[in-house]
Amino acid sequence: MKILVIGSGGREHALVWKIAQSKKVYKIYCAPGNPGTSELAENINLKVTDLTGLMQFAKKNKIDLTVVGPENPLIEGIADLFNKNKLTIIGPDKKASQIEGSKVFAKKLLLKYKIPTAKFKVFDNYRKASFFLTRLHLVRGATSLNSLKYPLVIKADGLCAGKGVAVCHNKGEALKFLKLLLIDKVFGKSGNKIIIEECLSGPEVSFMVATDGSNFISFLPSQDHKSVFNDDKGPYTGGMGAYAPVPFVNYKLTKTIEDKIVKPTLEAMAKEGIPYQGILYPGLIITKDGPYVLEFNCRFGDPETQPLMMLLKTDIIDVFEAIVQKRVKNLKLDWYKGSAVCVVLTSKGYPGNYEKGIEIYGLDKLNKKNNIVAFQAGTKKIDNKIFTNGGRVLGVTARGVNLKEAIKNAYKNLGNNQINFSGMHYRKDIGKKGIKTVNNYLLDTSNRKKITYSQVGDNYETKDPVLRLTQKAAAETAKELEKSGYKGLEETRGSSAFVWKQGDYLMATVLECLGTKNLVADEMRKITGKTYYDSIAQDTVATFINDLSTVGAKSLVIEAYWAIEDNTWFSDTKQMTHFITGWKNACIMAGAAWGGGETPTLKGIINPGTIDLAGSAVGIIEPSHRLITDDKLQKGDRILLLKSNGPNANGISLARKIAKKLKKGYRTKLPSGEFYGEAILKPTNIYSRLIQDLLDEVEIHYIVNITGHGLRKLMRARQNYSYILEKIFEPQEVFCFIQKHAGLSDYEMYQTYNMGMDYGIFLKSQDVEKAQKVIKRHHFESIDAGYVGEGPRRVEVTPKKIIYKSETYQIR
Structure with missing residues (x-):
């Protein structure tokens, strides 16, 4: 080519x-x-x-x-x-390129399609804009911009080489910048219109995707450094350096960006009759409410492209061909492990007036070095010598096994006896925000006192023998059912739900309790004012409905059990309204009627101000061949894992113990900016309608609800099979946080928590693609994780090099 x-x-x-x-x-x-x-x-x-x-x-x-x-x-x-x-x-056509060419166009698009962005107002003359500034006082979350609070942001509508933006901390700064744009016309027609918007708070992220107009694939997230001086001080520039990937942009946040920003933007452009094809680069800020769009770019970023190209293992031509041939959907990107950092060297005076024609020394010293390149920008060559010829002169870009090493590799090649030129300026802190994030959230448990699950009052090693004893005793009562003319299916004894034959029908029943998750909601209400009991209700219903679905049962009737210390718990009208509404909605999600329930007052048993939540459900398996038991499980079956929202209702006692040890408790923020408590409180998915739709499309051989016992639960079947996981979802950040503060190993975490995977579906390999389409249609995520192999009975989590042997899980 x-x-x-x-x-x-x-x-x-x-x-x-x-x-x-x-x-x-x-x-x-x-x-x-x-x-x-x-x-x-x-x-x-x-x-x-x-x-x-x-x-x-x-x-x-x-x-x-x-x-x-x-x-x-x-x-x-x-x-x-x-x-x-x-x-x-x-690259996009002229109309689509407006997304960068006009900030007003981009902001109006975001507003129209409800894509998260700062509140804003547009002006085209100084008098109206200055008058507006004298009357403003903005509060985030307000419904209008009739009042503002400094700092605020003023942006020129058109292209200004990254310099048409100012964060104004007071009225004087704002009016001065307005004058430069609207009266002095320092950016010409690019400043004919301006935007005044609220100033959002949080780390910024550069997020680039390749799109063919219908589908897209994301590059690694990167982080630019726009201000000319260290610690983000001084005027904005075209970019003083960048690094990739960004430690706090984990799988979950990436998915949020894709689902809440990238996908809606591409859909919005298509609906406007302006399909977008090429590289789309939203500049984002990660607020406490999630990612917001600051601006759009219609091309690769500079200097973000430099570290990305250092890390990209895939042939870049494959990416370009996928765009033009409209097959991005089938594209996969491979990346080198580690990090890359680009440090931009500028001429003295940049981004203002600067000199040119200054000789650059030391470039020849990089020729024999691996994993480091000095990408040239504002340079010129005269008589085989390189001279400065612009503001941003070079981008010294290095790769390393981690971010710290990449930073070191870049900076050690700058200065005397290395790359240098008279008046050379560069920031000394490129990538250090990422290092700070890594230091705060890396799973370094070496100096932490371990907190085990048994220490917080729940130990499966002592509980499981009791469960086995109860299962044996329960089996001895089977004859009582037969006396009534019905028959229990003994192969379901000890599984997540019990099934019996009632005439021509197969019926199923289950009972479960929530545990202590509602205690986290009680504490978080003191912090945020929200009750969270709508999601607590969903969590409770999910505990037994998801068990019921494992046998293929369609849920019919749900019963509630809410035990209190005294009736004062029910007197909180706001909390009760949220809770009852949440329970009703969870029943609807499950496709079941709410039959009734019991609300006992247990003074002396239940703690004051709390509630013990549980429930039961009855379902029907119709027709009977939809019954799911381990009898159908076969060697060679694939294992689909569904992505959880978080811990669900398991391991909460340990999570609560950690909160007590944290200085800020549940108010402690995770890397994404989310409160620790709110991350724990993410509601559990309810899968009953999904399973019924799957049974219409494919034959399910077995289902495991991954709750207590973590991934060990995958070997719940009676057969002597091994369960090999070749791929797993990345755990949500809350699991990493818990692991760090509990001082637990991967082995201990994956045997306690779902670690981002809460449902295992076993089926034939030829049914995987069809099943995943159904799962996607229900707005859940799945991964073709592994397969069922020959014994011995065990679970292998290959990506983590973990093996759980048969003796670690001896109940059904």
Whole structure:
């Protein structure tokens, strides 16, 4: 292939560097390029704004694919021109590029489609804007912008090379920046309209995706450093450095960004009749309420592209081809392990006036070093020497086994006797935000006193023998059922639900209790004012309904058991309303009628101000061949694991014990900014309708509700099989937090908690794809995790190198 890269900065050098590694490419051009790109490509003396010249060059030289680096040509319509001339190009058309070209367009799109962003107001003259500022006092969450509170943000509508934004801490700063934009016209027509918006608080994240207009795939999240000086001080720049990946952007947060921002944005553009194809890059801020959009970019970020290209193992041409051939859905990205950091070196005075033509020394010293590249940007070559020729001069980019090593590898190559030039400026703290995050949340348990589950009053080693004894005693009562003309199915004895034959019908029943999760809700109410009892009700119903579904039963009737110390618990009208409504809604989610229940007053047994929650359900298995028992389980069956919302109702006693040891208790924030208590309180999924729909489509051989005993529960069946997990979901951050503060090993965590996977479905391999489509239709997530193999009976969690032997789980 012959490739044309448009641009002359560090981003373009990084793209050329990555493209040059592709076996599919035999010739690269870069227009206009820089001395760095000239070592890998043929530079072409065409400006990025010369759209016609670029098109004619691509046509004449039979370019197979053009990659656009900067935003200007995209916003001016280069994609339209290339497409009109049947030339393949990566990037959105002129209309779609408005998403970056006009912040007003982007903000109105976000508002219309309810995609999270800061509240804002648009102005096009100084008088109205300044008058507005004199009367404002903004409170986050307010329904209007009739009043503002400083700091606030003012943005120019159009392109300003990353410098058209100011965070104003008082009225004087705000009016001064308004004057620069609307009166002095320092950014020309880009400042004809301005936005005044609330100032959001939280860490910022660069989140880039490749999209073909219908589907998208995410690159690793990265973090830019916009301010010119350390500690995010000084004026904004085009970017002083970046690193990837971002430690606090875990799987859960990534999924939230994809589901709440990326997907809705692409759908919104399509609904507006402006389908988006290419690289979409939302600049985000992670607030206490989740990710919000600060701005959009219609291309790769600079300097974020530099560390991303260092980490990307996949051929970048595969990515581009998937975009243009509309098969992003089938694309998979592979990444090198570790981190990468880019430190930008600038000319003295940047982002203001700066000198050019200063010789750069030390670049030759990097030629023989692995995993480090000086991507050139504002440079020029004269007589085989490299000189400065712009504000941002170089992006020294290094990879390491972790973020700390990557930072070290980048910085050790700067300064005297290394890369240097007169007046060279760079930030000394690129990536340190990530290090701080790692230090705060890394699972370093070496100096922590271990807190075990048995220490908080629940020990399966002592409880399980009692359960086995009760199961034996219960089996001895089977004849009493037969005296009534019915027959119990002994293969379900000890499973999650008991089944009996009643005439032509198979009936099932189960009883379960919530445990102590409601005590967390009581404590969190003191912090946030929310009762959380709507989700507590769902949790309680889920404990027995999800058990009932494991045998294939359709739930019919639910009974409630709410035990209190005295009637004062019921006098809290707000709490009771939320709880009763939540219970009703959970019954509807389960497809069951709420038959009634019992509300005993147990003074001396139940603690004052608390409630003990439980319930039972009866279901029907109709037709009878939908019965699910381990009799159907076979060697070679695949294991689908469903993604949980969090701990559900298990392991809460240990989680509560940890809260007591934390200085801020449940108010302690996790890396995402979420309160520890709220992370524990995420409601349990209810799967009854899903299982009934699955039974309509596929044959289910077995189901395990992963509650107590963690992943050991997968060997609940009676057969002598092994259960091999080749892939697992990443655990939510709350599990990592618990593990860190309890000082527990992976082995102990995965035998106690669901660790992000709360339902195991066993079925034939040929039914996996069909089943996953049904699961997705119900808005749940699944992973084809592994298979059922020959004995001995055990569970292997391959990604964690954990094996649970048969003797660790001796009940059904």
